[in-house]
Structure formats: structure tokens, C-alpha cells
Amino acid sequence: MMQKQADAILPLKEISKSPAVLELKAVTKVFPGVKALSEVSLKLIPGEVTALVGENGAGKSTVVKILTGIYQPDDGIILVDGQPTIFPVPQAASQSGVTAIHQETVLFDELSVAENIFLGHAPRGRFGLIDLKIMNKKSCDILHSIGARIDPEQKLKDLGIANKHLVAIARALSTDARVVIMDEPTASLSHKEIEELYELVESLKSQGKAILFISHKFDEIFRIADNYTVFRDGQIIGDGAISDVTDADLVKMMVGRDVSQIFPKRKTSLGKVILQVKSYTHPTEFEDISFTLRKGEILGFYGLVGAGRSEFMQALFGITLNTFGTIKIEDKPVQIKSPADAVENGIVYVPEDRGRQGAILDLPIFQNITLPSLGKISGNGFLKLAKEFKLARDYTERLELRAASFDTHVGNLSGGNQQKVVIAKWLATQPKIIILDEPTKGVDIGSKAAVHEFMAELAEQGLAIIMVSSEIPEVLGMSDRVIVMREGRMVTELNENNLQPETLVRHAAGI
Amino acid sequence: MTISSRTIPDRLRSPLEQRLKSWEALLLLVAICIFAANSFASPYFLNAWNLSDATFNFTEKAMIAFAMALLIISGEIDLSVASIIALSSTAMGAAVQMGMGTPILVLIGLGVGLLCGSFNGLLVTRMGLPSIVVTIGTMSLFRGISFIVLGDQAYRGYPSDFSWFGQGYVWWVISFEFVLFMVIAAIYFVLLHKTNFGRAVYAIGNNPTGALFSGIRVQRIKFILFILTGLMSGIAAICLTARLGSTRPSIATGWELEVVTMVVLGGISILGGSGTIVGVIIAAFVMGLVTFGLGLLNVPGIVMSIVIGALLIGVIALPRLWSVWRAR
Numbered sequence: 001m002m003q004k005q006a007d008a009i010l011p012l013k014e015i016s017k018s019p020a021v022l023e024l025k026a027v028t029k030v031f032p033g034v035k036a037l038s039e040v041s042l043k044l045i046p047g048e049v050t051a052l053v054g055e056n057g058a059g060k061s062t063v064v065k066i067l068t069g070i071y072q073p074d075d076g077i078i079l080v081d082g083q084p085t086i087f088p089v090p091q092a093a094s095q096s097g098v099t100a101i102h103q104e105t106v107l108f109d110e111l112s113v114a115e116n117i118f119l120g121h122a123p124r125g126r127f128g129l130i131d132l133k134i135m136n137k138k139s140c141d142i143l144h145s146i147g148a149r150i151d152p153e154q155k156l157k158d159l160g161i162a163n164k165h166l167v168a169i170a171r172a173l174s175t176d177a178r179v180v181i182m183d184e185p186t187a188s189l190s191h192k193e194i195e196e197l198y199e200l201v202e203s204l205k206s207q208g209k210a211i212l213f214i215s216h217k218f219d220e221i222f223r224i225a226d227n228y229t230v231f232r233d234g235q236i237i238g239d240g241a242i243s244d245v246t247d248a249d250l251v252k253m254m255v256g257r258d259v260s261q262i263f264p265k266r267k268t269s270l271g272k273v274i275l276q277v278k279s280y281t282h283p284t285e286f287e288d289i290s291f292t293l294r295k296g297e298i299l300g301f302y303g304l305v306g307a308g309r310s311e312f313m314q315a316l317f318g319i320t321l322n323t324f325g326t327i328k329i330e331d332k333p334v335q336i337k338s339p340a341d342a343v344e345n346g347i348v349y350v351p352e353d354r355g356r357q358g359a360i361l362d363l364p365i366f367q368n369i370t371l372p373s374l375g376k377i378s379g380n381g382f383l384k385l386a387k388e389f390k391l392a393r394d395y396t397e398r399l400e401l402r403a404a405s406f407d408t409h410v411g412n413l414s415g416g417n418q419q420k421v422v423i424a425k426w427l428a429t430q431p432k433i434i435i436l437d438e439p440t441k442g443v444d445i446g447s448k449a450a451v452h453e454f455m456a457e458l459a460e461q462g463l464a465i466i467m468v469s470s471e472i473p474e475v476l477g478m479s480d481r482v483i484v485m486r487e488g489r490m491v492t493e494l495n496e497n498n499l500q501p502e503t504l505v506r507h508a509a510g511i
Numbered sequence: 512m513t514i515s516s517r518t519i520p521d522r523l524r525s526p527l528e529q530r531l532k533s534w535e536a537l538l539l540l541v542a543i544c545i546f547a548a549n550s551f552a553s554p555y556f557l558n559a560w561n562l563s564d565a566t567f568n569f570t571e572k573a574m575i576a577f578a579m580a581l582l583i584i585s586g587e588i589d590l591s592v593a594s595i596i597a598l599s600s601t602a603m604g605a606a607v608q609m610g611m612g613t614p615i616l617v618l619i620g621l622g623v624g625l626l627c628g629s630f631n632g633l634l635v636t637r638m639g640l641p642s643i644v645v646t647i648g649t650m651s652l653f654r655g656i657s658f659i660v661l662g663d664q665a666y667r668g669y670p671s672d673f674s675w676f677g678q679g680y681v682w683w684v685i686s687f688e689f690v691l692f693m694v695i696a697a698i699y700f701v702l703l704h705k706t707n708f709g710r711a712v713y714a715i716g717n718n719p720t721g722a723l724f725s726g727i728r729v730q731r732i733k734f735i736l737f738i739l740t741g742l743m744s745g746i747a748a749i750c751l752t753a754r755l756g757s758t759r760p761s762i763a764t765g766w767e768l769e770v771v772t773m774v775v776l777g778g779i780s781i782l783g784g785s786g787t788i789v790g791v792i793i794a795a796f797v798m799g800l801v802t803f804g805l806g807l808l809n810v811p812g813i814v815m816s817i818v819i820g821a822l823l824i825g826v827i828a829l830p831r832l833w834s835v836w837r838a839r
Contacts, residue, residue, distance in 0.1 A: 319724070343726035351724055360714055360721040362784060366521070371714055372726040374707035381706045389521045396519070407522040425725070 019082060021046050021210045022067065022098060022179045027076030029062055029234075036062045037234045039076070044179055044210035049201060051221040051242065052214045054231030055254055055444040060214055062234070064181055067212070068100050069093035097178035101168055101185055107156055114139035114152035117171045142170045146200050161305060162193040169200065180204060181212045184442070186220060191470070192304060192509055198224055216444065217471070218247040230254055254445065263477030264456040270480075271295030273331075274464045275347075275433055277316070280325035285311035286488040289325070293433065293464045298455065300479030301468045303508050308488035309468045310352060313435050317349035318342045329432065343372055346432030350422050352441060352468075354415070358422040361411030365403055366392035368410050369425045376428075395424040399454060416447025423454070434458070435466040440474060452478060472501050486510050534778035534786075534830075538793045541826060545797060549804035556807055563684035567754065569773070569799035570692040571747040572766060573791070576773040577699035578743040580791045582736045583774055584703075584716045586783035587642040589631060589737060592744045593766035594653035599623040599748035601657040604666025604758035613673045620749040621742060627653055628741015635737065636730040642737075650767065657760040666758040677754025688750050692795075695743070700788040708732070716783035769819075773798055776823050797822070 020043040029037040037059050044050055052060050065071040066078070069087030077084045080096045087093040107116050114136045115122070123138065125131030139152035148166040156164060165185070172180060182201075186194045201224050204211060215221055221228065222242060229239040230253040237253045275293040280286070286308035293299050301309045314320045316327070318336040327334055329345055336342045342349070351357035359368050369392040370377050377387040392406050399420040403413060410421055419439065426434060436455070440448045455478060459465055469475045475482055482494045484507040491507045530536065549556045556562075575592050582589055602623045603616045611619070627649070634645045679687040703709035714722040715729050723729045752758055777794035779786030801822060805815050 317724075338728065339723055340726045340728045348726075349724070356718065356720050357724040358721070360718040360725070362717045363714065367710065367714075371710070371722070374710060378707050381708065382701075383705055383707065383710060393519070401519070403519050405520045405523045407524075429726075 020044055020079070021081060022096075023079040023082075024063070024066070024073075025077050025079060027063075027066060027073040027078070029066065029071060030074050035234055037066075037073075040231075040234075040236055041076075042229060042236075042239075044212055045227075046178070046208045046210050047205050048226040049205060049211040049213050049224055050227045050229060051225035052212055052229055052231065053221065053250055053254060055446055058231040058254070059234040060231055061183075063231075064100060064183060064212075064214070067093065067098055067179070067181060069098075094175050094177075097176060098181070099172040099175055099177035099179070100181035100183065101172045102183050107164060107168060107171075109155070109157035111156060112152065113143075113150055113154050113156060113159070113167055113170075116156050116167055117142065117152070117174050119171070121175065138174070139170065142173055143167075146170060146173070146203070147196070162196075165193070165197075173204075177209065179210045179212065181214070183214045184216065185213075186215065186217065191472075191505055194220070216442075218250065219473075221250075222247065251445065263474075264453045268296065268459075268480055270297050271462055274329065276326075276328040276331075278326045278328075280312065280315065280323060280327070282311065282315060282320060282323045282488075285320065286315070286485075289490055291483060291490070291493070293466065295432075295462045295464050296459050297480050298459050298465045298467055298478055300475045300482040301466065301485060302470070302472075302475045302482050302504050303485035303491075305470065306487075307485040307508070309485050310437055311488075312485075313349060313437055313466065313468060314351075316342070316347060316435065319349075343429055343431075346430075347435070348372075348426035348429060348431040348433070349435045350419075350426060350437060350439060352438040354418050354422060354442075355411075359410045359418055359425075362409055364407045365396070365401075365410055365413075365421055366406040368421055369395060369428055372425060373428045391428055392424070395428045396420065398427075399424055400450060414444070414447075416443040416450075419443055419447070419451065423451070427458075431463070433464045433466065435468070437468045438470065439467060440469075440471070472504060475504065476501060484508050535790045535793060537830065538776070538778065538790060538797065538826070542793055542797045542800065545800045545804065549800060549807070552804060553807040556804065559684045561803075561807075563686060563689070565799055565803035566686065566689045566692070568802045569795040570686075570688040571750050571754075572770050572773060572798075573692055573795035574695050574747050574750075575740065575743045575766075575770045576777070576791050576795060577695055577788060578736070578740040579770050580774045580777065580779050580786060580788060581699070581703055581709075581712055582642075582740050583771075583779050583781060584783055584786055585712045585733055585736055586716045586719060587635060587733055587736065588646065588771070589628075589642065589740045590646040590767045590771075591627065591631060591649040591653055592740060592747075592770055593763045594650045594657075595624055595627040595741055595744035596748040596751060596763040596766065597657040597760055598627060598653040599745050600752045600758040600762050601660050601666070601760065603669075603748070603752055605660065607666060607668055607670070613670050616669075616673055617676075617749055620752070621745045624741045624743070624745020624748065625738060626741070627744070628738040629734075631741065632734040632737030636734045654760065661758070661760045667756065669753065669756055674753045674756060677750050677752070677756075688754075691746075691750070695746075696788065696792050700792075703788050708735075712736070713784060716780075716785070718784075769798075772819065772823055776826060 022044045024040055024042040026039045026041055027037055028039055040063065042063065052063065054060050062071065066073055069090040069092050072088070078087065079085065085096060111119070117139045118135050122130045123134040136152045143150050143152065146166060146169055148163065148170065150159065150163055150166065156167065159167065185197060201211060213225055225242045227239065228242050228245065228250065230237045230250060232254060271294055273292050274295050278290050280289040289312055303309050311320055315323045316336065318338045318341050321337065327336065334345050336345065355361060366389055370388050373391060377384055377391055389406060401420045401424065402417055410418055413421065440451055443451065455465060467478060476499060482499060482504065484491045484494065484504060486508055494503060579589060579592065599620050603620050606616055606619050631646055631649055634640050635642045676687060681687055681690050703712065711722065711727045711732050714725065714727060715732060719729055751763060773794050774791060775781055776797065777786065777791035779791065798819060801818060802815055805818060
């Protein structure tokens with residue numbers, strides 16, 4: 001930690017001559033016990049994309065909340081077009097043309113697309129009633145401008161995830177935004193959808209909008225950003241033009257130390273076959289999935305969102321029912337009709353949706369960890385608290401969990417630590433096969449490397465791992481073999497001889 | 512320096528400290544205040560036999576409330592409990608007319624409760640129907656059967672040894688019902704707070720999807736909770752019928768809401784996921800003391816329900832008002 005940090009700090013030079021539409025000057029924000037932001041200055045220029053980079057908890061979200069009027073700065077000023085302004089309420093920020101697209105923008109399934117876009121600021125007609133005609137027309141225009149072919153009168157629930165995302169963007173643009181903040185917009189998108197988002201960002205740029213882009217993915221940042229600002233511990237560590245830095249520079253600034261983005265090397269010594277799946281089929285979600293898995297192997301599943309990967313994994317775990325086909329574990333045929341059956345047979349599943357499926361956020365860490373292992377920490381059905389804490393401690397220690405106490409609610413932990421709790425919970429059941437669905441989604445770089453290293457360690461110890469991932473570097477770096485799925489079917493199986501990023505993408509997209 | 516989990520403490524606040532700042536502590540304070548107020552208000556209150564009589568105001572409802580507490584923590588509800596009492600009592604009354612003895616009556620009482628609970632449970636867990644709708648339906652159904660059988664008649668003539676369940680005393684002023692209430696309270700305390708089953712109930716109430724994804728057999732546990740609630744209603748039916756010595760179809764009318772009130776007053780979140788049995792025990796005493804105290808002062812029944820309603824809203828609103836006021 002004590003290496004020369006000064007190296008990393010670049011001079012705070014003028015980013016551009018063009019006047020900023022929105023600017024923070026020496027903004028400080030203090031919460032009880034922590035200084036969330038310290039003298040932060042940031043300029044957003046029309047027609048330029050500024051990438052906001054930093055580990056989870058570095059202060060990125062606080063900046064977004066100040067820019068959108070959710071928090072008030074304790075010190076420093078906000079300038080709009082060079083004029084000092086305050087945003088006492090979120091409405092004030094949106095009136096100044098600042099709008100944000102959050103990781104999970106709240107949308108309403110039962111309302112129409114147009115109603116979602118204009119909720120709260122719908123055009124009014126006679127008697128103050130909503131003018132549906134104008135609203136639908138305006139929605140059409142906005143959707144058209146971002147290249148979305150969506151009928152504004154459709155109900156939102158009938159749209160796919162990617163289109164819902166476009167509606168969220170349309171909603172952000174419906175307020176005549178001049179500054180668009182995108183908070184991890186690609187987190188739930190597949191490769192093709194991300195490409196479309198890039199095009200959208202380009203078109204917003206050409207319309208002269210200033211864009212603040214928050215992302216954990218470096219390839220994205222280098223692809224679309226003009227400028228960068230790196231946060232660490234609530235301070236700006238460096239900023240400037242993206243063309244002046246490499247990804248290694250950014251990582252160094254973010255973490256204050258060298259973190260190799262290289263994936264852990266491991267000895268692959270495959271053991272005997274532990275799982276055999278034969279022509280597994282679901283009426284609507286997936287069809288004819290067959291593969292084998294060996295002890296100590298990491299099998300990657302790659303595909304676009306909606307390719308049926310998660311649905312298939314959830315079928316293996318007993319959530320998705322009405323499936324046909326056979327599963328053999330260690331050559332014994334098994335029937336999995338519920339997650340409890342799966343756990344009994346040694347199959348566990350770390351879901352993508354941590355908050356809803358992976359963890360129970362309002363229960364303490366130790367109770368989350370012991371939930372599937374209650375039989376192990378009790379005698380005749382009665383809980384033994386000492387055993388319970390010991391189990392929690394044993395399994396979190398290996399993962400280097402950080403928490404105030406085991407009594408802390410999981411909801412109060414960072415994304416990375418929540419993921420560690422979920423993984424620890426399953427390891428405590430001593431499984432044979434662990435399925436990881438997007439294991440590092442929304443996890444900061446430091447924790448990401450820890451999760452990867454741990455996966456490698458588990459595989460070396462003989463655990464069989466299935467990893468569903470949409471991040472190409474992760475799939476390439478971690479897997480021994482990769483199965484590519486498209487539209488519910490296995491398209492191909494790639495091993496180290498033909499595992500190339502281009503091949504993956506081609507098969508997944510069906511080109 | 513890396514922080515390893517070796518340095519993570521089990522707990523930051525001791526269990527004792529948590530208990531002192533809890534809902535249960537506040538409720539206990541309310542109970543003590545009501546007890547004191549009652550002692551001042553009526554000279555007849557501080558009398559062992561009168562206090563013993565007071566317990567009958569809550570023992571039967573509380574037996575159901577414990578099972579209901581678990582059900583509400585798991586995110587479900589059963590509004591048919593009072594109607595189960597009616598059906599169960601009617602079945603026992605019919606058996607009396609056929610000359611059955613006390614042991615058979617008890618078995619019938621428990622059996623009807625069990626069957627009604629299973630019926631609710633099956634509809635909710637197998638058919639995936641919302642429990643509030645199912646049990647509003649069975650609330651009408653169970654009592655409706657009772658009305659068809661009895662009309663404006665009543666069953667009487669329960670054997671004298673049967674009446675002991677509602678009128679008997681185990682020792683001095685300690686009634687059988689009160690002892691049963693204490694035993695059931697202890698069983699539910701252990702079940703909810705000390706067993707795997709109870710832990711699973713909390714997990715389900717906090718996040719049913721997360722519990723399912725953690726390998727908990729969610730539907731099975733919910734089904735058991737419905738059966739338990741039905742069974743407790745059967746036990747309450749035995750006690751109440753024995754105490755009244757007769758069965759009318761209108762028996763225990765409106766009890767479902769009093770039971771739910773008791774549970775919520777006890778600090779069980781109506782949204783599920785939190786609350787304790789100790790809270791429900793204290794809430795049972797609070798409701799019993801209030802109704803009995805007002806009864807001694809000859810306050811009419813309708814005013815009593817106003818007072819209980821005000822108490823419920825007051826006790827639930829005060830802590831929130833207090834925290835809002837402190838945040839300013």
C-alpha cells in the first residue's frame with residue numbers, strides 16, 4: 001500500500017477548451033464517520049463522454065447522487081453553464097437538464113411504454129388530463145432517435161430486458177436532458193446489445209449531450225470515453241484524456257497498487273466424470289443439452305442474454321421444472337425436483353441476482369451462510385449457536401470476507417462481499433458441483449480477482465465448476481472448456497485449442 | 512495489512528443490549544403501566560381470583576396467536592381460524608348428541624382443526640393461491656357449514672369431565688387453560704427461536720425466493736404452518752366449548768381479527784420476516800389486562816374494541832413518531 005502514490009497522480013490539466021455544461025468545484029460530502037468525497041472537481045463537456053472509474057465504494061455513486069440532487073454537498077459548488085446552482089431536490093437537477101440512467105432503473109411492468117417514458121411529466125391536454133396522442137407521438141420520436149423499434153402503446157412487461165433498457169434510456173431523454181449519467185448501463189446486456197448501446201452513446205454525443213459513463217469494464221471505457229476521472233477513497237486520483245493512458249495505468253490509479261488483470265494460472269488435473277447430462281430439454285427455454293463434467297474442471301457457458309443459460313442452470317438446480325432428459329451424478333441417475341434435492345445431490349447454484357435469489361439481505365451473515373447447512377449445525381433439529389458461528393467463520397475466512405461482525409445484515413455489505421457470503425454458504429454444504437452464474441457481475445476489481453483466484457483453488461481441490469459468464473475475458477481466462485449456447489441450444493463446444501474471442505462471439509451471435 | 516475474517520467478531524452488540532432496546536421491552540413497559548393503572552382504577556383488580564379470571568380473556572386466542580405468528584412471519588395469514596373454532600365446536604356438539612365421551616370429543620376437536628388447516632394449506636401451497644383470499648373464502652365456508660347444521664339451535668349437554676378443559680383448575684387459582692397457554696407458549700418459543708424449522712420460517716418470510724434458492728423446502732414448511740394453525744384452532748375450540756358449555760354457530764365471531772391484532776401488537780411484522788414469540792406472549796397479557804380492567808369498570812364491549820384498536824395503532828405509531836421526532 002505504501003508505494004509511491006504520487007506516481008499515479010497526473011496533473012489536473014484543462015481537459016478541454018469547450019465550456020462545461022455541468023461542473024463540480026471542490027465538492028466535499030461527509031457522512032457520519034466517513035468522508036465520502038473530498039474536494040472533488042469534475043467537468044462535463046457537451047459532446048464528450050467522461051468515464052468515471054473506481055472500485056466499489058470509491059465515491060462514484062455519491063457523485064452521481066450529488067449531480068442528480070439526491071444529496072447536497074457539504075462544501076464546494078455546482079456550476080450549470082458556469083452559474084453556481086444548488087439542486088435542493090432531484091426535480092431541480094432534472095430541470096437543469098441532468099438525468100441519470102441507473103443500474104436498475106425502476107420501471108413499471110403494467111404500464112405502457114409511453115406511460116413509462118413520461119411518468120411524472122406527461123403532456124397534459126384539456127382538464128389537465130394526460131394527452132395520450134401527444135404522449136405516444138413524443139415517445140415514438142424519442143424511441144426513434146435512439147434507434148429503438150418499440151411500439152409506445154405496448155405494455156412494458158411484454159418487452160425483453162434489452163428493450164426495457166432502451167425504454168429507461170428513452171425516459172431519461174424525455175426531459176430534454178443535456179447531461180446524461182449512465183451508471184453501469186451494460187451490466188445486464190449481452191454483447192450485441194452492448195454494441196447497440198455504444199452506437200446510442202455516439203448518437204447522443206453528436207447531439208451535443210454531455211455523458212458521464214460509469215463502468216467496471218475497461219474495454220468499454222476505452223471504446224467510448226473521451227475523458228476519464230479516477231476515484232479512490234472519495235478523492236480524484238487522476239483525470240485527463242483517455243488517449244493518454246493505458247488500462248494498466250487506470251488499474252494502478254484505482255487500486256493504488258498493481259493488480260494483474262491476468263487470470264490465475266492453475267494446474268488442470270481433471271479427475272473422473274462427476275456429472276453427465278443427456279438431452280436435457282424444456283418445452284420453451286432450452287433444448288437437447290448434453291455434456292459431461294469432470295472433477296477439477298471449470299466448464300464455461302457463454303451466450304447472449306436470453307440464450308437459455310440461466311434457465312438451464314436453474315433446471316439443474318431444481319428451480320425450473322417440467323424438464324425432460326437424464327442427469328447422472330457419479331454414474332447414478334438422479335431426479336432433481338427442487339433446490340433441496342439438488343443440494344442433497346451435491347449440486348449448488350450461485351445465482352446472478354444476488355439480492356433476490358442469492359442472499360437473504362435482511363438476515364445476518366452467519367444465518368445466511370448456515371441456511372442450507374442447518375442439519376450440520378444442529379442436533380435433533382435444535383440450533384447450536386457456537387457451531388453455527390464456527391461454520392460461518394471457517395468458510396468466510398478462506399474468502400477474506402470483510403464485515404463489521406457476523407451479525408451484520410448481508411444487505412449492508414458491498415456487492416463483492418455479498419458474493420463472498422453466497423459462495424461461502426454453498427461451500428459450507430461441501431458440494432460436488434458448483435454452478436456460478438455471472439460470478440463477478442457488479443463486483444469491483446479487487447474482489448473480482450479474489451473470486452477468480454478462489455475458483456481456481458476450488459477446481460484444484462477437485463470441485464467441478466460450471467461458470468455462466470457474459471464477460472469474454474473471464475470466460476477465456478477461467479474455463480477449461482466452453483459451451484456456447486444460442487436460442488436455447490448448444491451451438492458448439494470449444495476447448496483450449498480453438499478458444500478464441502472471435503469464435504465465441506461468432507457462435508453466440510450465429511454469424 | 513489485510514483484514515481477515517479471523518478478526519470479524521461474532522456480534523457487535525450483546526444479545527442483552529439488543530433485548531433492552533427491543534419492541535418486547537417497550538411492550539412490557541406498556542403491560543406494567545396498564546397493570547398499575549388497573550390497580551388504581553378498581554379495588555377489585557388486585558385479587559388472585561379476579562386476576563385468574565382475567566386470563567380467560569386471552570388464553571384461547573393466544574394459543575392460536577402463536578401459530579398465527581409463525582404463519583405471518585413466513586409471509587402468509589389465516590383468517591379462517593375463528594370459523595375453524597365454529598366448525599370444530601359444531602362437530603364436537605354433534606358427537607355429544609350421538610353420545611360420544613370426552614376422549615372422542617377431544618379427538619374430533621383436534622381432527623377438525625387439523626383437516627381445516629390442511630385444506631387451507633393445500634389450497635395455498637399446491638394451487639399457489641394467495642392465503643388472504645383462500646382463508647377469507649374458508650372463513651365463510653367453515654362457519655357456513657356450522658350455520659347449516661345448527662341454524663338458530665345450540666348444542667348443549669357436554670359431559671362434566673369435558674368441561675374441565677375450560678373451567679378446571681390445576682392448582683389454587685391456576686386454571687388448566689392458563690397452564691396449557693404457558694406450555695404452548697414455551698413450545699412455540701423453542702420451535703421458532705431454537706430450531707432449524709424456525710430459522711427456515713424467518714428466511715422464508717424475509718425472502719421466499721432466496722429461501723427456495725437456498726435449498727429450503729418452502730411449500731412444505733408453509734403447509735406445516737397452516738396445519739399447526741388449524742390444530743391450534745382445534746385446541747382453542749375444545750377449551751372455549753368446554754368453558755361455555757354450549758355450541759352456537761356464532762361462537763368466537765370476530766376472533767380472527769383479535770388474534771391478528773394480538774400478533775401484530777406483539778411486534779410481528781405484518782409483512783413477514785420479523786418478530787418474536789415473547790412479544791406475542793406480552794401482547795396477550797396486554798390485551799387481557801385491558802379488556803379485564805375495562806370490564807371491571809363496566810365499560811361496554813364496543814368501547815373496549817375502540818380502546819384495543821387505539822392501543823394497537825398507538826403502540827405501533829409511537830416508536831415511529833419518536834424516531835421521526837429524534838431525527839429532526
